Amino acid sequence: MSHRKVTSLEVAAKAGVSQSAVSRVFSGASASEKTAKKVRAAAQELGYRPNVLARSLITGRSRIIGLIVAYLDNQFYPVALERLSHALQEQGYHIMIFMASARGPDVDRVINELLDHQVDGIITASVGLTDALTERCEKAGIPVVMFNRGQQDRRMPEVTSDNLSGGKRIAEFLCAGGHERIGHISGWSGSSTGQDRAAGFAAGLRDAGSALIAQLDGMYSREGAVKAAREMVEVHKTDALFVGNDHMAFAVMDTLRSELGLRVPDDISIVGYDDVPMAAWAAYDLTTLRQPVNQMVSATVGLLMDMINGESTARKIQIQGPLVVRGSAKIPKG
Template identity: 65%
Template sequence: MVASKVTSLDVARLAGVSQSAVSRVFTPGASASKKTIEKVRKAAEQLGYRPNVLARAMVSGRSRIIGLIVAYLNNQFYPEALERLSNALQERGYHVLIFMASHSSNNIDNVVEEILDFQVDGIIAASVALSSDLSERCRAADVPMVLFNRAQDDPAMSSVTSDNVAGGRKVAEFLLAGRHKKIGYIAGWEGASTQRDREAGFVAALRDAGTNLHAREVGNFTTKEAQEAARRMFASDPPDAVFVANDHMAMAVMDTLRFELGLKIPQDVSIVGYDDVAVAAWPAYDLTTVRQPANRMVAETVDILLSKIENPDAGPRRIEIDGPLIVRGSARIPEGWKT
């Protein structure tokens, strides 16, 4: 025999309050007296009552669920950022559903359609790019979206990134100040705005100084392809410094150069990354890198999304946050450089 499900009415009767009072106690942001809250929660615990979040969403029209899309978690920047995003949203009374996607446009389209089926209040897309058709689909469904650590040309789409162009420039200026003559670059996935902007700033600063890129390979933001890119780049006429488009690849490049090719870092070649993930500071890597201001990026992303949920007429915002160059031991430090 199946036991009958405990309802809010049962809790109200035991607590000696109205059913609406029970609803207020379990609704984020709703008001109830301390005495009422204590009585209701005590009765709920005694009866084993759990509020039906989905049923409440059908009545209120708000699920208080945010969908997070991420393409891959191998890059240590994203697990840390997603944890911060989840915590920040939960502090504001929202629940989080995480969906995995790939760089394939068809896969991303399918994932977003699936998220919309969950009646989410908003979407944060991290490390993925969206088609204009898909962006319009979300707008038609009145589901606001913010891109995290990605940007795109759609003027109606909000996005939060570090200032990737400025970050690339800082790396070039640092390597030039260290008197490097043959400077290489290992790119990430070329469909990513972060990759495009980091390289654009880096190459522009080299050209401003009268220097051209000595070598270029593509690592697609993966360990294996970054290792292969390093082998190709150092097969002949190797560079004396390399900017790698993120830390995840930079550490793979460092391991390949040291343990396969027998090179010393930074004596034979300087390596600089981008992100400043926690592992970058480990003595095994001691990686010089551009820090992504993750806390500020998360705060801006959450503020933009929740503001749009509360005020659908709010306009899009595109935010770029400057991040510092963190100088460690993987690259030659220019004489007189202030760290």
């Protein structure tokens, strides 16, 4: 069985067109509908596949977007990655996924690898960039958009949910439910999402004439959330908890019920943040602030496409999501 590669010259001969016409059809350059139809029919018959790498050298576009994600334990990210991938494919792009710790040398290594792969753009999910990396991407002409994470650098475009207003709405809901000892198990305090949700929550409590009993950093990890849940109940005697994301909230609910023998919401109310699919499971029935992932993905891809086409400058987009009321927290009367 022969594995010889079919050449574009053979396709041209079969279709009765020039070799340059074959190149135009597969590079996305202008070609008549009639020519394109003949070329694609000949290519299919002969089993021809265009050389994507060679084409990228000609067009200056790899049609690849690099996607950096810190972790996939949080159920929000597999959902977001799937939708980002579909949205980019609809634009004619493929994604190259790299895992990296939230900040530091690991991110430097991954960014360098992506630049070496000549990607057309980069999306970072819950990953921070140093000033040096931001400058390197700028010099290389590679646009970067931050997804679900922000930072102070104004050059860096970002798309997040409105974490401040989300935190405030959760505070209003818990105060209206008559809770008096309200605590917060925050996301990693070194992240913009963790900081903004906590700041919004504290402000909402103050506006409602209440105060935060305690705040502990759950580090966006299951282990951190379990440890914080024990302290919140045993030391601070909380009757309601805002947990910084659903991934931690599930761990908190498991600990309260199985280890500490508490009833949710009869003994303690729990509210999360994200509204991942598991939040609607009967086992959790979690009240949570929904991150509008479809709108966030659409805004991220739209912003990146604008930047690739030289049509946009850095922007910071915040999108509000609804509070989804289920059964894990006492529902205010009326």
